[in-house]
Each structure stands twice: as C-alpha cells, then as structure tokens.
Amino acid sequence: MLNQTVIERIRQHDVLNVGVSLGFKGLSFRNVLHNCWEGFDIDLARAVAVAVLGDVGKIHYMPLQSGDRFRALRDGVIDLGSFNSSITFQRETESEVSFVHPMLFDGEVLMTPAGNLLEPVEQVKYTRERRIAAMRGSTTEENLKRYFGNLNLSCEIRLFDSPTQARQAYQLGECNIYCLDSYLLAGERAQLKDKEAHIILQDRISLEAMSPAVSSHDTQWLKAVTWIMRTLIEAENLQVTSKNILEMSQEATGYLRTFLYPSEQHCKNLGLRPDFIRAIIHQVGNYGEIFQRNLGKYSELNQERRDNNLWSQGGMLYSPLFI
Numbered sequence: 001m002l003n004q005t006v007i008e009r010i011r012q013h014d015v016l017n018v019g020v021s022l023g024f025k026g027l028s029f030r031n032v033l034h035n036c037w038e039g040f041d042i043d044l045a046r047a048v049a050v051a052v053l054g055d056v057g058k059i060h061y062m063p064l065q066s067g068d069r070f071r072a073l074r075d076g077v078i079d080l081g082s083f084n085s086s087i088t089f090q091r092e093t094e095s096e097v098s099f100v101h102p103m104l105f106d107g108e109v110l111m112t113p114a115g116n117l118l119e120p121v122e123q124v125k126y127t128r129e130r131r132i133a134a135m136r137g138s139t140t141e142e143n144l145k146r147y148f149g150n151l152n153l154s155c156e157i158r159l160f161d162s163p164t165q166a167r168q169a170y171q172l173g174e175c176n177i178y179c180l181d182s183y184l185l186a187g188e189r190a191q192l193k194d195k196e197a198h199i200i201l202q203d204r205i206s207l208e209a210m211s212p213a214v215s216s217h218d219t220q221w222l223k224a225v226t227w228i229m230r231t232l233i234e235a236e237n238l239q240v241t242s243k244n245i246l247e248m249s250q251e252a253t254g255y256l257r258t259f260l261y262p263s264e265q266h267c268k269n270l271g272l273r274p275d276f277i278r279a280i281i282h283q284v285g286n287y288g289e290i291f292q293r294n295l296g297k298y299s300e301l302n303q304e305r306r307d308n309n310l311w312s313q314g315g316m317l318y319s320p321l322f323i
Contacts, residue, residue: 025187066137
C-alpha cells in the first residue's frame with residue numbers, strides 16, 4: 001500500500017518494530033537470563049506499543065549499530081528508534097528523521113583506571129596516557145576533538161562498532177580512557193570486573209539531549225509518539241503512577257480528568273487508542289517510575305536524576321498542556 005501510514009503498518013502486522021542499541025545496561029540491555037530486553041529506552045518503546053496496540057509485549061527489537069540506525073528509520077525497516085540518540089542539527093537536516101520530545105538530558109564524560117592519573121585529581125589533564133575508546137557513528141568523536149583541542153591535550157581516538165568491543169578494549173588496556181554519555185558509562189563501569197579501580201572523571205565534554213526518533217515522512221506518527229512521551233512526563237507532574245492510576249481515574253476532575261480522558265476525536269487524529277494515556281500509566285508507569293527502576297535508586301546503577309527532574313523540582317523536564 002503506497003500511502004500506508006506507519007500506524008496502519010504497525011496495526012496490520014500487529015507488532016511495533018523498534019530499533020535499539022547493541023546493549024547498554026540501564027538504557028537498552030538484553031537480559032539473557034530472562035530472555036527479554038530491559039532499560040529506560042525499552043520502557044519508552046513499551047509505552048508506544050501500549051498506545052498503538054494496547055500491549056507492551058507486541059514489540060520486535062532490532063539491535064542496530066550507530067551507523068545503521070537512521071537509515072533503518074528512513075527505509076521503514078523500523079517504526080521507532082529508541083536507541084538513546086542525541087538530537088543534533090545535522091541529523092535532523094540530513095537523515096530524514098525527526099526527534100520527538102527530549103526524554104533524557106545528559107553529557108559525555110570520561111572514565112580511566114586510577115593508575116592512569118599522575119596526581120590524585122580526577123581530571124583528564126592529569127592522565128598519563130590518552131588512548132580513548134569511543135563509539136563509531138556517534139557524536140563522541142567530534143566532541144572529543146573539540147574538548148581536547150581546547151585543552152591543548154593530545155589524544156588517540158579509537159572507534160568501535162559495539163559497546164562490548166569498546167569495553168573489552170578498555171578492560172584489556174588497549175585503551176586507557178572510555179568516553180560515553182554519563183548514564184551509559186555508569187552502566188559500562190558496573191560490568192567491569194574491578195569497577196572500584198576505575199574513576200569517572202570530573203570533565204564533561206558535551207551536553208546532550210536524547211530522544212526517540214521517527215521517520216520525518218509521517219507527521220501523524222511524529223505527533224503521536226511526541227504526545228506519548230509527553231504523557232509520561234505529565235503523569236509524573238500530576239503525581240499519577242502505576243499504583244494509583246485506577247483510583248485517580250475514578251476520582252479525576254478538572255485538568256486531571258482532561259488529561260486522563262482525552263477526546264476520542266483527538267486520539268483518532270493521532271491514530272491512538274482512546275484509553276492510551278491511562279493504559280500507558282497502568283502498564284508502564286510515569287517518567288519517574290521508568291527512570292528510577294532503570295537508572296535511578298531502584299536500579300543497579302543508582303544514578304541521580306540531575307537535569308532529568310521535573311522543572312518544578314529544579315530539572316529540565318516539562319510537558320505542554322493536554323488541553
């Protein structure tokens with residue numbers, strides 16, 4: 001069907017095809033023991049599956065290298081990219097993809113063995129050697145060149161196709177610095193055999209805003225996924241959780257009712273189920289629940305939310321109104 005929309009294609013096949021990373025603990029990571037995908041990015045994808053198909057399980061995950069992910073979106077191989085990609089000018093103007101609402105604010109940092117420091121100061125200018133492991137096809141290489149150039153420090157950047165390759169090169173000493181976004185790097189550090197011997201330095205070489213991505217050729221799909229992401233943020237803002245959604249749905253009045261019970265016509269215009277907001281919160285939870293179980297205090301990584309707090313709590317997250 002030449003004019004088939006993305007949502008029509010998803011419903012025809014009864015599955016959401018989602019591109020994910022090759023495996024970053026906390027973001028998108030395949031749990032071999034339970035034979036399932038887990039992580040922050042995975043839960044964002046699950047929210048989309050609920051909104052369109054009513055079921056978190058109707059997802060086919062496709063791990064993609066950084067250099068292949070936007071091509072897969074452009075060619076319709078995947079319906080949604082939930083692979084922790086940074087929003088950049090070049091990507092939106094060259095790759096025929098559009099980013100939806102920013103869902104994770106972070107920045108690239110550096111990890112090195114404690115023995116690579118000349119002095120007990122956790123800054124890159126005090127490192128002995130600078131062979132840096134980074135991911136091919138990411139923003140990291142350009143950020144490293146700019147940051148080290150500004151410091152007048154020499155470095156050797158070695159690019160890898162997968163986090164497994166990069167982590168192994170770092171663990172074996174082929175590289176003595178590893179550069180990734182801070183939440184990703186916390187997950188990589190957690191997998192090292194001697195993680196306490198490795199220090200995440202104070203340097204922050206970039207500021208990044210991450211978001212799921214979709215093809216720029218279907219405006220309905222772009223709007224739909226954007227409002228699904230905003231649903232997660234506004235639910236936390238209104239203190240609606242997976243634990244109290246049933247009670248709050250029954251007692252809702254005013255703006256809370258407007259949020260939980262959107263117009264059927266508005267939902268139809270987006271191609272989403274009329275109960276999509278309540279279903280997402282019930283089956284996946286709000287933004288805070290997703291963050292804390294994958295990256296925060298209920299996860300192995302135990303990371304602070306930092307900029308990923310609600311605006312009302314000093315962070316950068318907020319949603320436009322559901323009116």
